[in-house]
Amino acid sequence: xxLSDHILMVREFAEGHLVGENRNDYHIRLKLDHSMRVLDxxxxxxxxxxxxxxxxxxxxxxxxxxDIGRFPQFARYGTFKDAESIxxxxxxxxxxxxxDLPDGFTEHEWRLxxxxxxxxxxxxxxxxxxxxxxxxxxxxRDADKVDIFGVILDHLSQPGTPDRVVILxxxxxxxxxxxxxxxxxxxxxxxxxxxxxxxxxxxxxxxGWLFSLAYGTSxxxxxxxxxxxxxxxxxxxxxxITDLKEKVLTHLQAATSARH
Ligand SMILES: [Fe+2]
Numbered sequence: 334x335x336l337s338d339h340i341l342m343v344r345e346f347a348e349g350h351l352v353g354e355n356r357n358d359y360h361i362r363l364k365l366d367h368s369m370r371v372l373d374x375x376x377x378x379x380x381x382x383x384x385x386x387x388x389x390x391x392x393x394x395x396x397x398x399x400d401i402g403r404f405p406q407f408a409r410y411g412t413f414k415d416a417e418s419i420x421x422x423x424x425x426x427x428x429x430x431x432x433d434l435p436d437g438f439t440e441h442e443w444r445l446x447x448x449x450x451x452x453x454x455x456x457x458x459x460x461x462x463x464x465x466x467x468x469x470x471x472x473x474r475d476a477d478k479v480d481i482f483g484v485i486l487d488h489l490s491q492p493g494t495p496d497r498v499v500i501l502x503x504x505x506x507x508x509x510x511x512x513x514x515x516x517x518x519x520x521x522x523x524x525x526x527x528x529x530x531x532x533x534x535x536x537x538x539x540x541g542w543l544f545s546l547a548y549g550t551s552x553x554x555x556x557x558x559x560x561x562x563x564x565x566x567x568x569x570x571x572x573x574i575t576d577l578k579e580k581v582l583t584h585l586q587a588a589t590s591a592r593h
Contacts, residue, residue: 334390334437350404364403372397374476381550388465395449395469396476401425425450471547478542482560505532508569543581552588
């Protein structure tokens with residue numbers, strides 16, 4: 334397997350969706366850059382967790398190709414909102430089936446890669462997944478979450494109006510957040526994008542992801558990059574947000590100190 338061939342594949346496929354129009358091309362580049370950073374995060378997680386051999390190669394592919402469906406999604410629908418277009422994980426599976434991909438993996442292995450791409454954005458994943466697919470899905474999901482923290486925090490901290498496609502058309506408000514989102518995250522319940530109303534809700538949703546990271550290395554990456562502190566720094570300072578922060582930090586401390 335030559336990783337550089339696969340990187341070139343993704344780059345050329347993405348760049349094939351550039352049309353010379355600013356808004357379109359900005360969003361295509363955003364997802365291309367995201368894909369490359371998720372690849373880097375995936376490699377860091379694979380190394381930190383001691384994942385090796387063929388499983389490491391397959392998990393690398395899952396991270397690199399996880400958002401391949403985003404390019405045709407934006408081309409067809411002009412949005413990254415799955416609810417208003419198509420499930421982009423599913424779109425990724427269809428895209429991979431239609432591409433002439435570099436050699437080096439068997440048909441069975443491509444089936445695993447497609448399965449991981451299809452599951453990377455599932456609300457929940459069956460904890461009983463076995464074998465390489467389990468590592469592939471976990472690496473892709475964690476690597477994706479680690480990058481989304483940076484993307485969202487950067488967008489929300491920019492002065493002026495944030496890009497409404499990136500923050501999914503949420504209302505920007507200095508202090509407001511939704512009770513249902515905070516309650517869902519505090520109780521360990523599920524919370525998805527359809528529940529979000531304010532930009533702060535996105536930060537609370539991301540804080541909730543910290544409880545569902547598969548790997549201690551992913552928690553370590555987020556802490557070391559200051560992304561957890563930044564997330565809470567952008568939320569209002571009150572008792573319930575402080576409770577959430579304490580709960581998150583306690584969880585992350587346990588996650589990063591547990592050795593496998
Ligand atoms: Fe995705």
